[in-house]
Amino acid sequence: MKPEQRIEIAKVLLSHLIEFLSQFKSPACRNNIKDDSDWLKVNLGPFADKVDYSELKELNITGLAVLGSLSPEQKVNLLLDSTTGALENVSVVTEVFSSILQSPEQMDKFFEYFVQATNEANITTINNTAVRDTMLNLTLTALAPRFATFETSDFELWFQVNLFVLLASLQPASLSVIPLNISCDSFTAIIKGLDKVLAILPEEGLVSCRHDLVQELPSGCMVPIDIGSLEGKSPTEVAELTLNSGALNDTNQIETVFQFLENGDAFQNVDEFLTAVTNSSELPAISIAVRDIVMNLTFNIISTHFPTFDTADWEAWFKEKLVLVLPSFTAKMLTRTISNIGCTNYRVV
Template structure:
């Protein structure tokens, strides 16, 4: 087998090196590690004159391993010296090969030591082999020495480094070039070494060294051309363990935006919330940070980012982000990215996002953002979102934000009526903080202006809030009605708090004002009317006695002439609260009739809400003296018209039978919708009641027969099949 030229040079050197250990021990007895290491003088083995051991008793392979490490010390010192000698005859390739062979011997000796010995603590192991003390063998400000020292002394023990060792290492007076050489060597070593605690190295060596203020080059930043180069040379693969705050402390010139692509998700979250970055006031900066993420709802990046975002916000006591543009940018980008994932989200995921991750931006949530929520989510998922919105109202929010959250809650309830039960509702009452509401109102300006000019133009130049906070109680009913007209026509949406304070201030003339207003405007449905109607309920209806609630005169006048112009815009809360009032069946029917008169002004969601949150809830009340209001009705059709009005089509046949157990489906069949006819036929199952079937198809022939048939067939395909007689009737009808 051929022996390389390198090996011919190397083996004698190794033998000499090991043999020199004893003399090295004698000449350097003041160094700690040498006192622990065996020498050829103090070996316990006996060797006869012929050189052949007489007995292996007393031989300790651990001593041999440590001797090999001392030999490595000699090579670190001497090879460094040789490499720096301009007259050295050895080539660079030879130096590298020698280093690799010595490293192989060192690794093998360490393995032998570990096999032979008891478990040693990390600190003990590095002390036994004198790793730190071996730095004194050369100039540790010299990168060449540090590279060789790391390769032969520290790298083999890298998996065993302990906190105390790393802290001591970080306090050595390395030059920046030698420290950077060590970082380069360490990064290379870690690519092939397992079981090393990298965060331990960052926290106790890198951060310690770069944070020192007493070094010649604190932070090693002077020779770097920018933040990216500084990171590469001084932090490298350990970047993910650093915080933005630590990076800025180590390098006061550090710019996170320069290295945005290199930052972890956690660091990006910290960057946005860093007060020194100015991100919370800079929309473009926030957008750049967020779009640098791989925004895909199918991976974990977005959730990891927002998990850290929420945690840091809580630590910094950031209740919510106050800059509206920044808040909406975060909401828009994140919800758009999450939209595909919402399709497969369960209740737990919705809870995490709407009750934890998005908390700092939840106050900016408006109905438009909720369109991304799939309509087929579970009711548990719906409740998770709703709870997040309701918790947001516990923040000390400005009125416009609380109004947006209330609108979102309203939208959510209207979108998922199937998830709402009477037990899940509460009749929410509005608390008015006049000092907060009026804090920015210039009352004297309103008073002075209207004292000089009470024309319509002057009245309408101020908002409802400004009037409520100043001289509303001094205005005549005619002027108040004019103010209402122009305010509502302007489509300006005021919070319920503002309307409630306004109506409270003018309560003595409120009926006259609203009756005058009713003559000035036609009934219509506008978003601006909904909050006004909520406030009217709290100021007028909520204060009525039971006798007034059960008076046909009082209620007829109230719903027709007072709140009539607003009734086409009922909120879910308004309807639910209305269902809890102690109406008699007759006064309840007055309300239903007036709502029916305005049904055409409502969108389909509002129409459904009237049935779900008012009619169904009121008629389901068991404590009533006449549950379902069935006693005063003259037959099933009369009952249906009086108690459900034009909203009867939103009930299922099962609803009708539950609300009135005595209802005759035959009697009401002629007024049922095609969808309800399908439900009726399916409930009949395999019945051969030909009378019912004939009546059903007679109903379909009324009005627009083709449209009725289309709706009938569509509903039939959704709900299933009917009995054979009905199928026969359908074929006859189609022919």
């Protein structure tokens, strides 16, 4: 039977049950039916998992009573249903998660719907710490046997998407389930997931986890940049980290770098940063997309200072500091640059 047929039939059955609910709930119709789970199996059979969770509630059935008959999507709706208070109850969460974590297929489906539902509800974290701890620990325990076969894309899915609203509960001890022989890209995928959460919830345990993961990176593996890793560093130190992190080929990371440099005296910070980046016998490689971003952001910062530039400044910027990114200099930038300068500085540019 086609999926759409199953859904249509389920709707008809549900409509009938709701209309004649008192009859179907009467002792005569409940003969040999022990509980709500049995009642659901008898009256909806294999179509029970095609009914919206909200519609099941119209049958005066509690989700936990029929947990074994619910689909992964229905279990997500049960958890997020504010009337059940599930996200404030460790016992309920444990029961729901225990019902889906035994099967990788059920688990994957559950988190597919969980991510969709939390996004739609604009949930960025599970607020109850005990509940969040329980959800994450049970999930990591279930994932542990699968980690050894994970590709980088799997680590990206779980640590950057599926576990996003739970990762604030990650503790250094939790990392023991992650194999140490995974690839550099896989380590980086996990760290980027932590960085996404740290950007909104700088939990101490999560900071420690990031530090521990960085220590386990394979030789030659570059550490991805995040705002937290830049705190307290000078622009020169940020430049060194940029050169060693792969940020010159990653638009997201270079935007993070400039977000940091724009704090405080942006002109002085960018001046020191670019001086350090270009202060080598050989210019580093940089992708065109990153070069465009650096040129645009730098121009926005330094152009307001052009009226105070003397010839030495024009020399320093256009012959040294900007040399790495000048191929991204545009006609619009040039027009603004030379609009109020004399012939000497014009020739420098």
